[in-house]
Amino acid sequence: MSVLIRNGHVIYGEDFEIVKADVLIEGNRIAKVAKGINEGADTVIDAKGRVVSPAxxxxxxxxxxxxxxxxxxxxxxxxxxxxxxxxxxxxxxxxxxxxxxxxxxxxxxxxxxxxxxxxxxxxxxxxxxxxxxxxxxxxxxxxxxxxxxxxxxxxxxxxxxxxxxxxxxxxxxxxxxxxxxxxxxxxxxxxxxxxxxxxxxxxxxxxxxxxxxxxxxxxxxxxxxxxxxxxxxxxxxxxxxxxxxxxxxxxxxxxxxxxxxxxxxxxxxxxxxxxxxxxxxxxxxxxxxxxxxxxxxxxxxxxxxxxxxxxxxxxxxxxxxxxxxxxxxxxxxxxxxxxxxxxxGINAGAIKEGYLADIAIIDFNQPHLRPVNNVISHLVYSANGNDVETTIVNGEILMLDGEILTLDEEKVIAEAERVSEKLA
Missing domain, CATH: 3.20.20.140 (Metal-dependent hydrolases)
Incomplete structure (x- = not known):
């Protein structure tokens, strides 16, 4: 499976350099980070106005x-x-x-x-x-x-x-x-x-x-x-x-x-x-x-x-x-x-060629994250978990545009309420 993330503000490499680029994922690894990647992919995500961060x-x-x-x-x-x-x-x-x-x-x-x-x-x-x-x-x-x-x-x-x-x-x-x-x-x-x-x-x-x-x-x-x-x-x-x-x-x-x-x-x-x-x-x-x-x-x-x-x-x-x-x-x-x-001991925690494709895409099209003066600062001081739009782990999309793809969200929450009553 391949995923192409286009047009994002990418936090690149171990030095967390902010670059406007595309990210190509092949299998469970990051294959390429560059501007204007033209290769085809099974899934294409438009990350315009978003920050592409390590998960x-x-x-x-x-x-x-x-x-x-x-x-x-x-x-x-x-x-x-x-x-x-x-x-x-x-x-x-x-x-x-x-x-x-x-x-x-x-x-x-x-x-x-x-x-x-x-x-x-x-x-x-x-x-x-x-x-x-x-x-x-x-x-x-x-x-x-x-x-x-x-x-x-x-x-x-x-x-x-x-x-x-x-x-x-x-x-x-x-x-x-x-x-x-x-x-x-x-x-x-x-x-x-x-x-x-x-x-x-x-x-x-x-x-x-x-x-x-x-x-x-x-x-x-x-x-x-x-x-x-x-x-x-x-x-x-x-x-x-x-x-x-x-x-x-x-x-x-x-x-x-x-x-x-x-x-x-x-x-x-x-x-x-x-x-x-x-x-x-x-x-x-x-x-x-x-x-x-x-x-x-x-x-x-x-x-x-x-x-x-x-x-x-x-x-x-x-x-x-x-x-x-x-x-x-x-x-x-x-x-x-x-x-x-x-x-x-895992090759993760950064967006760079060869690293595991563990990525969070965060929506910066919001008043509390604008203007985009400093991406890392905004993530630490201004953002919260609700700003995360897409989560990718090991090259697999677990959440896309806020929709969980691997779990039944309503069922999970209902079951938690049921069990909590028994434990209270």
């Missing part, structure tokens, strides 16, 4: 949690988790989780996300949704053993079962990732075995680390060191590790992350809403740490809109540092595209 990479979320959107707002993290979210999650079935995954997939497609890194339960069901929706999903079963050896074995078994299920799908868009929940919910034994298995099977690892002051206190009291130092001491860290949050990091932690090539998935919306704190973005960037952007789950954000998340990231760090030059628009846009793709 966004959501580097940390819990996609089925849209079912809990708005049910436990304005609470600190541990109260939110222990007294509201975990009791509701105990009611989840595979069917309910799949309904939530459909809702999450729909929301991401409509707001221009092409790839996401997920951690939740019943991830075989989520994998089926990813395959059907056309998204690119990196999926981890969230392991929690709370120091119980019997639970350790059970959690590892479920993770391996999920890995086997995903690999049998034989899809280049659906990948398994090991996902121990966090150092405060996982035993050292579990963490060490995850590290061994990830190396053996050549899989990525994602884990929540240093999200709150309470977590730092808990780990320090238990082990006499920070979560990052703990993970380093047991040989857990590496270039295949993506830590979520990284809010409470000291200089030693940052040096360790940089030395090990660890990526940090920044979740400013969730961190602000739960009052967890502010990640030391500039210090991490100065140390050379790769930073991606994530929304976290829609129960603590409360959306999966990466355009919205970019604005939050840029504004948060400016006011926190009292410095308007921190978290400039291009840096934040890079976090939401190229940096996320780099963390996942």
């Amino acid at each position: 966004f990479v959501n580097l940390h979320t819990h996609s089925p949690m849209g079912l809990f959107r708005g049910l436990a707002d304005d609470l600190p993290l541990m109260d939110w988790l222990q007294n509201h979210i975990w009791p509701r999650e105990a009611k989840l079935t595979r069917e309910y989780t799949k309904v939530g995954a459909y809702l999450g997939a729909l929301e991401m497609i409509k707001s221009g996300t092409g790839t996401f890194l997920d951690m939740y339960f019943f991830m075989d069901a989520v994998a089926e949704v990813v395959e059907e929706s056309g998204l690119r999903g990196y999926l981890s079963y969230g392991m929690i053993d709370l120091g119980d050896p019997e639970k350790t074995e059970k959690e590892l078994k479920e993770a391996l079962r999920t890995m086997e299920f995903i690999e049998k799908l034989n899809s280049d868009r659906v990948q398994f990732v090991f996902g121990p929940h966090a150092p405060y919910t996982c035993s050292i034994a579990l963490l060490k075995e995850v590290r061994r298995l990830a190396s053996e099977h050549n899989k990525l690892i994602t884990i929540h680390v240093s999200e709150t002051m309470a977590e730092i206190g808990q780990i320090t009291e238990r082990y006499g060191k920070s979560p990052v130092v703990l993970l380093d001491d047991i040989g857990f860290l590496g270039r295949d590790v993506i830590i979520a949050h990284g809010v409470w990091l000291d200089s030693r932690d940052i040096q360790i992350l940089a030395r090990n090539g660890v990526t940090v998935a920044h979740n400013p919306g969730s961190n602000m809403k739960l009052a967890s704190g502010v990640m030391p973005l500039q210090k991490l960037l100065n140390a050379g740490v790769n930073i991606g952007l994530g929304t976290d789950g829609a129960a603590s954000n409360n959306n999966l809109d990466m355009l919205d998340e970019m604005k939050l990231a840029a504004l948060l760090h400016k006011v926190h540092n009292l410095d308007p030059t921190v978290a400039d628009a291009e840096t934040v846009f890079r976090m939401a595209t190229l940096n996320g793709a780099k963390a996942l």
Whole structure:
């Protein structure tokens, strides 16, 4: 299949150069970016007045949690988790989780996300949704053993079962990732075995680390060191590790992350809403740490809109540092595209010949995006997910002119309402 996108403002290459050009997609790759491409294509899209952007990479979320959107707002993290979210999650079935995954997939497609890194339960069901929706999903079963050896074995078994299920799908868009929940919910034994298995099977690892002051206190009291130092001491860290949050990091932690090539998935919306704190973005960037952007789950954000998340990231760090030059628009846009793709080891996050054809076309024919003085700035500070008109992943059109082509939008929303009533 081939797609030709004509007449757009194209964000070209790794340097995000803005060019008026056409983009030719052949199969799942970008074949050519140039003015006046005359080659025929199966589908031709007129992008006049639109911006042709790399699709966004959501580097940390819990996609089925849209079912809990708005049910436990304005609470600190541990109260939110222990007294509201975990009791509701105990009611989840595979069917309910799949309904939530459909809702999450729909929301991401409509707001221009092409790839996401997920951690939740019943991830075989989520994998089926990813395959059907056309998204690119990196999926981890969230392991929690709370120091119980019997639970350790059970959690590892479920993770391996999920890995086997995903690999049998034989899809280049659906990948398994090991996902121990966090150092405060996982035993050292579990963490060490995850590290061994990830190396053996050549899989990525994602884990929540240093999200709150309470977590730092808990780990320090238990082990006499920070979560990052703990993970380093047991040989857990590496270039295949993506830590979520990284809010409470000291200089030693940052040096360790940089030395090990660890990526940090920044979740400013969730961190602000739960009052967890502010990640030391500039210090991490100065140390050379790769930073991606994530929304976290829609129960603590409360959306999966990466355009919205970019604005939050840029504004948060400016006011926190009292410095308007921190978290400039291009840096934040890079976090939401190229940096996320780099963390996942995929040739995506940019519009350039040979890259995966993951593209969002954004309608700039609107008052809040005119005049087109600065495309990247407008995307970070002015746009939102509703401005996305077309989403293409792996060369396949998932949404065209606002119409979802791979999912039944009305059915997804109706099912989400039905299940939400059962979980409330």
